[in-house]
Amino acid sequence: MVVSRLSDSIGDASVLAATGRSRASWRETLENARAVQWNHTVIAAWLVAEHGVGPWWAQNITVDFEQHSGRRRPGQRADGSFEVTVSRRLPVGQEDALAQTVASVSAALDLPAASVNSGGRYCSARWKLHDGSAVTASVWPTSGEKTTVALSHVGLASESSMHPAKEFLRGALPPALR
Numbered sequence: 001m002v003v004s005r006l007s008d009s010i011g012d013a014s015v016l017a018a019t020g021r022s023r024a025s026w027r028e029t030l031e032n033a034r035a036v037q038w039n040h041t042v043i044a045a046w047l048v049a050e051h052g053v054g055p056w057w058a059q060n061i062t063v064d065f066e067q068h069s070g071r072r073r074p075g076q077r078a079d080g081s082f083e084v085t086v087s088r089r090l091p092v093g094q095e096d097a098l099a100q101t102v103a104s105v106s107a108a109l110d111l112p113a114a115s116v117n118s119g120g121r122y123c124s125a126r127w128k129l130h131d132g133s134a135v136t137a138s139v140w141p142t143s144g145e146k147t148t149v150a151l152s153h154v155g156l157a158s159e160s161s162m163h164p165a166k167e168f169l170r171g172a173l174p175p176a177l178r
Contacts, residue, residue: 010060012024015057015060015061018054018057019053019057019061023061023064023068026047026061026064026065027064027065027068027069029051030043030061030065031069033046035065036069036071039078040062040063040066040078041078043058043062043065043066044058044059044061044062045058047061047062073159075159075162076159077154081133081154081155081156081157082156082157082158082159082161082162083152083153083154083155083156084152084153084156084162084165084166084169085150085151085152085153085169086150086151086166086169086170086173087148087149087150087151088148088149088173089142089146089147089148089149090146090147090148090149090174090176091145091146091176092145092146092147093141093145093147094123094139094140094141094147095118096147097139097147097149097174098116098118098123098125098137098139100174100176101125101137101139101149101151101173101174102116102125102137103174104172104173104174104175105125105127105135105137105151105172106127108168108171108172109127109129109135109172111127111129112127113125113126113127114126114127114128114134121140121141122138122139122140123138123139123140124136124137124138124139125137131157132155133153133154133155133156133157134153134154134155135151135152135153135154135169135172136151136152136154137149137150137151137152138150138152149173149174151169151172151173152169153165153166153168153169
């Protein structure tokens, strides 16, 4: 599988610790509320307003519910498009990691970045592709002189395009990360 279900990457113990309830309990609550008839935004807002769930966890619970109920495939966004991400740690500081990532991805795409944001704790770059999709890079410091680099391809038209997109992203990582 190119992209895992959300419940595979964020365990039930984490959901329980953060929200006081298990995934199964949240799924039952949402089923009883007939949330299967609501859109993503309404479900997440309801979890925040009615149950005091933090916004990040509300998104997590909502995506899990949508995947569990068959409304959303792993890797599928609320708008119906698909997304894949790869991430690695680079043994350099954030500024160097961003520069290496922008150079490597620009070379792989044969396209300059449409935008680069080098200010703040989370740096980013974005490449707009001719098919309407985009490649994004997020770069943030982790520990010591290590930096995490995450590359995403967003706006993919189909589930079948996810595997080739993920392979491309792996090859587009800076050479030290491949």
